[in-house]
Amino acid sequence: MYLYKKFDLIVSPSEPIARMLRNYKVDSKVIHVGIDLSSFKYDEDKDDYFLFLGRLTYDKGITHFLEAASQMPEEKFIVAGVGPLVTEVKRYASKYENIKYLGYVDEKTKLELLSKARLLILPSRAETFGIVYVEAMASGTPVIASNESREIGILKDGVNGWLVKFGCPSCIVEKVKQVKNMD
Numbered sequence: 319m320y321l322y323k324k325f326d327l328i329v330s331p332s333e334p335i336a337r338m339l340r341n342y343k344v345d346s347k348v349i350h351v352g353i354d355l356s357s358f359k360y361d362e363d364k365d366d367y368f369l370f371l372g373r374l375t376y377d378k379g380i381t382h383f384l385e386a387a388s389q390m391p392e393e394k395f396i397v398a399g400v401g402p403l404v405t406e407v408k409r410y411a412s413k414y415e416n417i418k419y420l421g422y423v424d425e426k427t428k429l430e431l432l433s434k435a436r437l438l439i440l441p442s443r444a445e446t447f448g449i450v451y452v453e454a455m456a457s458g459t460p461v462i463a464s465n466e467s468r469e470i471g472i473l474k475d476g477v478n479g480w481l482v483k484f485g486c487p488s489c490i491v492e493k494v495k496q497v498k499n500m501d
Contacts, residue, residue, distance in 0.1 A: 374401030
């Protein structure tokens with residue numbers, strides 16, 4: 319927080335983030351993130367896979383996604399993204415037939431993945447806004463996220479997505495099974 323106090327004003331993408339900073343006596347103004355959703359295709363016809371789309375870091379929950387995927391060999395999981403844990407993702411993908419790693423994907427592929435996924439699973443604790451959550455919902459794809467994510471509250475547990483405990487692969491497995499039983 320010391321660094322933040324050196325600035326006259328900090329811009330936050332959401333009121334919860336601004337409130338958190340204000341609790342530390344740091345002035346913050348909310349300027350919401352603008353997202354052009356015109357290129358996203360809302361699609362109710364889903365393929366049979368679960369998607370992780372994001373930076374491959376511990377805080378984004380990739381290790382928990384992979385562990386959950388390894389516990390559900392009958393389901394298909396796709397990982398799209400790059401980051402410091404790419405070696406870990408490749409190791410899982412080579413060890414488990416139900417995990418496919420795509421690496422970096424272009425915008426067209428991202429749009430297709432989001433519109434066809436049964437669920438976006440991004441159990442992150444590092445979201446201050448969660449653009450990919452909005453992109454998934456614009457594509458008609460429900461979201462499983464972490465209850466520790468610091469996003470703006472666009473996800474309401476059981477309403478337009480589901481929240482699981484961060485660091486709990488078994489919670490992801492349980493939620494995926496619950497959602498599948500809702501179909």
